[in-house]
Amino acid sequence: METSLRLNAEDRSLVMHAKENFVSDGNIALQVHAKLNTQTGKPSCLIQLKKKFFPEVLTSIDVGAKVDVESREVTYSIQGKKTWELTDNGLLCLDLKGAYxxxxxxQSGKPKASVELSQKVFNFTEDQDLKVKLGITSLRESLTCSCGENNWTLNAELRESGGKRVHWSIAYDL
Incomplete structure (x- = not known):
């Protein structure tokens, strides 16, 4: 189980987050996300079931559905990701992502497309790795940046819609 503490610009409250993945031999994955807002004490849960396809190396396609337990809303999704390694050691990569x-x-759909450039630096300091990502999300007209080490991750997004605004979040993996 993956657990983390998260803080973001919108909520301005600390959230405890837990995620568990159950994967079958046939690449069917059941994913459960649970959150607890430490300020309000309000819990939430999201359950997702998806089938994963790997048509070739460094390519994945997911088809599935997710249910927000609180609102009881179902969302069907298809998403794909293609990764190109730009260096022989695979530490510099370009990701092309799309989803619907x-x-x-x-009765509405929401498309999403993005391009991300990521760089991994092993042993940035002793026993500490670093990963930096820069990206652009075309349909939301936003620039994204992520910087993470073994436990901490800082995410930022500059959005054009409704005037330029920076949204940020920070996570600490327990």
Missing amino acids: NYQPHT
């Missing part, structure tokens, strides 16, 4: 989420209760 359909919500039957509103």
Whole structure:
């Protein structure tokens, strides 16, 4: 089980987050996300079931559905990712991601596409690795940046919609 403490610009409250993945031999994954807002004491849960396809090396396609337990809303999704290693050691990569989420209760869909450049630095300091990502999300017109080490991750997003705004979040993996 993966657990973390998270803080973001929108909520301004600390959230305890837990995630568990159950994967079958046929690449069917059940993923459960649970959150507890430490300020309000309000819990939330998201359950996702998806089938993973790997048509070739460094390529994945996921098809599935997720349910927000609190709102009882179902969302169907398809998403894909293609990775190109830009160096022989695989530490510098370019990711192309695309997704489409359909919500039957509103009969609306939401496309998403992004390109990310990531650099991994092993042993940045003694026993500490570093990963830096820069990206652009085309449909939301935003620039993204992520910097993480073994436990800490800082994410930032500069959005154009409604004027330029920076959204940030920080996570500490327990």
